[in-house]
Amino acid sequence: MIKLQKISKVYQTDTIETVALDNISLEVPGGQFLSIMGPSGCGKSTLLNIIGLIDAPTEGKVTLSGEQVTNYTGRKTARFRNEQLGFIFQNFHLINDLSVIDNVELPLLYRGTSSRKRRQLAAEALQQVGLSNRIKHFPTQLSGGQKQRVAIARAIVGKPNIILADEPTGNLDSAMGDEVMDILLQLNKELSTTIVMVTHDERMAKKTDRLVRLFDGSQVSTAATL
């Protein structure tokens, strides 16, 4: 499902060269819930960005859902992200000017789905995360946990094959964090969606199928957590 071959990422300025990822190879089978851990600055987010086609690797190949996407350009990348990927961010990144349901509809907007269908699918996604009673609210009226649930609904509304979550519980207290984690686990189980989650929280990582540890841009271990 996700195949990374010898991925390196080097950030270069006039004076400094920073190696963010060094020769990472990783395979994540379809339906697996993978967590990535490591200290700050070890390249976790960079790796997630490369899988999410947000960043391009300096070297190596990325294959997602059987497609070799490393050399995809603007239009193709946009379309692939829209159809195959869902994103969840630590800071939620909801659009405050749009209502909850409008936020959730966003991925469908760029897919050309009719407005009626969009409403219906967004309402279903919100139901899945238990927020059917908040569809007309605005993000500023919600708690952190609720915001993250909206973000999850937005990530799943387009039924992507892969969900990429960058510290989804990082800004939440443990109760809310558990709530969000339960939803992700449930999605992974029920829809067989592949999930790659970056986390600092050992407790959360242990709930996933497999844990990859990074250190200074290199993969130091990979293990099944169960």
Place this chain on the structure above:
Amino acid sequence: MLLNYLKMALKALGRNRMYTAITLFGISFTLMVLMIILALYDTEMGSNTPISRGDRIVNASRLEMFTEMSDTTWTIDSQLVAGQMTYDTLDKEINSGRYMSAGYMSYRVLTEHLSKVEPKESYTLFFNRMFTVFKDGQKFSLRGLYTDSEYWNIYDFTFLAGGPFNYAQVESAESVAILSQQTAEDYFGGIREAIGQNLPLSGRSYEIIGVIDRIRTSNDDVNAEVYMPVTTTVPDLLTDNSNQGPFQGAFLAASTSEVEAMKQSMIHIGKQIPIPPEMDFEQISIDAFNREESYADDLFYEDDVRDSVLYFRLLLFVGLGLFILIPVLNLININLTRMMERASEISVRKAYGARRDQILGQFLFENVIVTFIGGLIGLGLSLFVIQVINSSGAMPNTVLSFNGTVFFYSFLLCLALGILSGLLPAWRISKQQISEGLRQ
């Protein structure tokens, strides 16, 4: 999709009231001034009564008799050749000016010469004269215009009462006159009341047979207070043998495609008009001007009217361009700051599949919406200011109005302002990398 953008645009407006107030003030004030200028331009140059056929009319507005004068300059060049000084001379004639006499033309020039202009649908001749009349101890200064019956076919005046004088009335020099609405009201106390009344002018008593609606343009060809048959003027003016006189002509082409040919014919015939032997001139010409050329010539009076038109257009476009430029630069600046604040939104949209052109389109659309809201306020303001200008008498011979044409061009202006002030910021913001916005 557009509904989503519209929601965003309205929300963005409500978010920072101070910014919104400054932006909307800038947009609406700029558009207000531009709309008033447009209204003024349309009043003077547009196809409105009584010059609805303005694009088919060419005026014979000036006759010029002249002699080109030249100066000769001598250049002496010296050089040493084989120890001997040699000299070379060069003489060069420079056109140093004209000795000339220019002005309006005589009745004879128009009826005997320019009447032969082809192709034309018809032509008219006229001249203006000021009159002073008294009624009940009150002094009235009236702008009079003497003309023929064809005048009323070329210019489409709206009659509030009665009608124009006809060919027979002009031929028989009947003392009939047509009044402007204002004069009918001021002098006779009303439009209907004026009909059949007599107005004493230059020793004649003119019977009022028509009253015309207020004229919106300041154009002297049509703007007068009393119109009389040309045959009722001083008879000498009609029989005078000289080339110059008080008359102007207006020639109507059957279609706009014939205008240029008609104009060339006027210029050609103008050059053939004989110069009386007692006049010490070598050449003669007629200025055949369309409306824009007449305005440009009044303003710049260059030897070649094409230069005047060029300066006139430059003045119009450069002036307007500079006027728009300053608010546009300001708006670009404000918009850029505002759009940067939405970096996170842009990244999320891109992460979820928005293409660069879609981001660009969204921000442009939002900006155009904001501009149109500003445009609506500007429209309200300009209607108010036009009302004030018209009723204050600041421009006594001009009545500004906001018609369909002005509205259409105002709409285009709003669109242009929206796109101009939004394009650069939207272009820059659409280039933003996803990861940049996600760091916020």
